[in-house]
Amino acid sequence: MENKKISTAVIRRLPRYYRFLTDLLCEGVCRISSDELSRRMRMTASQIRQDLNNFGGFGQQGYGYNVENLKNEIGKLLGLDKSHGLVIIGAGNIGKALAGYSNFEGQGFAVSALFDIDENLIGKTVRGARIMHVDMFEAFMEYSDASIAVIAVPRDAAQQTAELICRCGIKAIWNFAHVDLVLPEDVAVENVHLSESLMQLSYSLNFAGSL
């Protein structure tokens, strides 16, 4: 499979290409040169050509890129042509915000259910998704085709939550707990460490003027 050779750095840039191409399509732009795309994306044209050459043959000499084709091909690589069910463990501020965030659904991601241990939350719904007790998680997963689990529990509970998730066969974890999870090799994890991102800003402020 050709995709095996694609570097992580390129993969990391794909969602951004996808976003720009979607915007272009919304503006009615059907084709674009790598020069024009580079201007909009603030990358060099050669970087763009190199990145996109990884997927072979989307651009044509003298014509440029067909925006819709390229968007669709990148979408397919990113698995956006399929729908993905999300389960969210932890129905606190972050968990509920993610469940209430409608934008994901436009990209094929839909929240199936939330789980918590707080009895006051059990039975409530967030944008149609029910909050259940975490004790129900394994039973729920027997019948659910959710493929992505979101960890939005306090950090002390994150590792055991991750283990529960893995026991149920889920292979993709979106981790909002501020901890590095220990996971089997075949489970993918994306960490969103909000505090660390905020600390980068604080660092910038600390050295503003001295840079």
Added chain:
Amino acid sequence: MENKKISTAVIRRLPRYYRFLTDLLCEGVCRISSDELSRRMRMTASQIRQDLNNFGGFGQQGYGYNVENLKNEIGKLLGLDKSHGLVIIGAGNIGKALAGYSNFEGQGFAVSALFDIDENLIGKTVRGARIMHVDMFEAFMEYSDASIAVIAVPRDAAQQTAELICRCGIKAIWNFAHVDLVLPEDVAVENVHLSESLMQLSYSLNFAGSL
């Protein structure tokens, strides 16, 4: 100033060092060798020594690192010895979740106020921080010492929100809108593009088994 030479990659790793050192201190560990730290952080010991050498003299041959000193020094670099006021523009799901997230305050970040255009939200509070109309933002900032602005508005409103923020002299923006902001060079930005992070997981699922 010595810090000028530190690479961005090293700076990016500082919050993670800070987190591990804080955990060690909580466990009562006073000193640690680079080998032991490397085992816990799953990095090579030579990478750790290289990183920390950037800040000079925190480790001692045969003794290892003094955990508290090292944590404090990294904290100072990250500006965590000062307090930072946050203003949040956009009091929707994400904005409110961030305002309700108490963990930031332990690190010197406190939310001063939220701003929105939705009249139904104006006057309400989230964990003690008031939601005001965005028309009040400039007036508020005349008397506020908030140094970090959070953009949690829909993407179509993000750029103009960023310009408003910059007009008020804020030099650090935490951007949750799914768009690349055009900003003056002296304004630092950290993007939290949740959709892009989710797409990475979707990509992993797409190619699971073929890797």
